[in-house]
Amino acid sequence: MTRILVTGGAGYIGSIATHMLLEAGYEVSVLDDLSTGHKDAIDTRARFVEGSILDSDALTAALSNCSAVMHFAGKSLVGESVEKPDLYMQVNVEGSTKLLDAMKVAGIKDIVFSSSAATYGQPGDAPISEQSPTKPTNPYGVTKLKVDELLASRAVTDGIAAVSLRYFNVAGALQTSDGWLAERHNPETHLIPNIFKATPSAPLQVFGTDWPTPDNTCIRDYVHVLDLIDGHISALSIMKPGTYQVLNLGSGSGYSVREVIDTASRVAGRVMPSVDVARRAGDPAVLVASIEKAKKVLNWSPKRDLNQIMQDVVSSGA
Ligand SMILES: NC(=O)c1ccc[n+]([C@@H]2O[C@H](COP(=O)([O-])OP(=O)(O)OC[C@H]3O[C@@H](n4cnc5c(N)ncnc54)[C@H](O)[C@@H]3O)[C@@H](O)[C@H]2O)c1
Known part of the structure; x- marks a missing residue:
């Protein structure tokens, strides 16, 4: 059976992804440091490793027996990112780099990443397509764009299969x-x-x-969180080694x-x-x-x- 690592699986979107993956027949491991998530949101059928994506040992333990990663863990408050840009660089960019390094050691190539409409900033385009210019207007959006660029470059250098999903406003409940x-x-x-x-x-x-x-x-x-996760599960089937794909998910x-x-x-x-x-x-x-x-x-x-x-x-x- 395919086991997926869900980083940030105690958070709003990650906990719902964990549940839906289990219902769809996947096995799930969760890595979360509980900094903004809730332990009681993690489905008890999932294997839970409490720790940070900044900790290589926690990453190694969490990646055990996994064949793909859904990477939701991160900091996501725009206002906080303006006050603490270094924290956002550390958790979102350094944390994602460490995750990719640990995946490389473990021989895992497939990753679906939670990117954001914040990467586009204030585009003149309506609606916003994946070809619209990326000009983030806050440190949060900058860090999401940096991870997108990191995934694109690791697809070339390490042959990973990456899908970056740029969410608009996610809402709803399960x-x-x-x-x-x-x-x-x-x-x-x-x-x-x-x-x-x-x-x-x-x-x-x-x-x-x-x-x-x-x-x-x-x-x-506004996109319903269940539709959003349906999109993530579909993304697992379009993985192509050595390729980075970016897709908007909204309504x-x-x-x-x-x-x-x-x-x-x-x-x-x-x-x-x-x-x-x-x-x-x-x-x-x-x-x-x-x-x-x-x-x-x-x-x-x-x-x-x-x-x-x-x-x-x-x-x-x-
Ligand atoms: N909610 C939205 O509308 C929206 C829109 C665009 C993008 N996103 C992105 O989707 C992802 C999930 O968002 P959410 O609303 O569920 O946020 P959330 O804060 O509820 O979940 C994030 C989870 O990551 C965990 N986490 C944070 N730092 C960590 C670390 N260093 N190591 C391990 N775990 C860590 C938190 O404890 C939390 O459980 C985020 O990456 C966010 O940027 C969300």
Whole structure:
């Protein structure tokens, strides 16, 4: 049976990937230092190694008997990356380098990497394709782009098979027989979970109501985490030694902040409190993925819409 190493398997996306891989018949090992993840989110059927991707011994132990890696571990808060760029370089870039070095020693060549729309920065293109220029506007996006470049170069020098998946906004939750797996970030910076945390005394802030969009709020692309992981599992079957492939994973549709709040209110059956405030520095008006390449190469398309995302978040008890 094929065993996959899931780095960051105690985190939001990695824990759901672990569960879905197990359900799809894979064996799974998880490597996580629990810095932002939760031990109780790791499926008990997975083999868990508690440790860092910066620790070669932990990597060697975690890679034992694996034939491929899904690499989710990392730091992913844009604001924190501006305050602590060295930490982001260390964990995201040095950590990924150590992972690739340990994979080389173990003779493992296949890797699927969690890259990000943050690699594109503020492109003029809408929708954003994989050919759009990469000009990250914060250290987080810089580190994701550096790992993409590292994978491309190791494909040439070491013959690895790498697929880099550039996620847009991931949301939604998964119900398992043990309960729900959902976002539990602290601090939470993502719009959808924050809508449900809003109260009349601490309403959700809508940054900017003067954007050149139909309702004057920003437009973003939201992909259900289950569709995202379906894309990862499909990626395991397109691995080609010596090749680096990059694919956007999003919904291909844009929703304004106002539409997202209205959908959340409708699904939850209560009005989500929000307040209009000034634009935030660095926010582009529209960020929507072109997913044509992923559709073609992975034979994949997202099956769940914004309504389904909201229903699952509400059911998960957000
Ligand atoms: N959530 C999104 O919308 C989104 C969008 C684009 C890209 N991504 C990327 O997807 C990945 C997963 O995101 P998430 O939302 O699940 O984040 P998360 O913080 O919930 O999960 C990350 C996991 O990595 C672990 N980790 C961190 N540093 C580690 C280290 N040095 N060694 C071992 N484990 C370590 C954490 O403990 C955590 O369990 C990240 O790489 C992130 O940059 C997420």
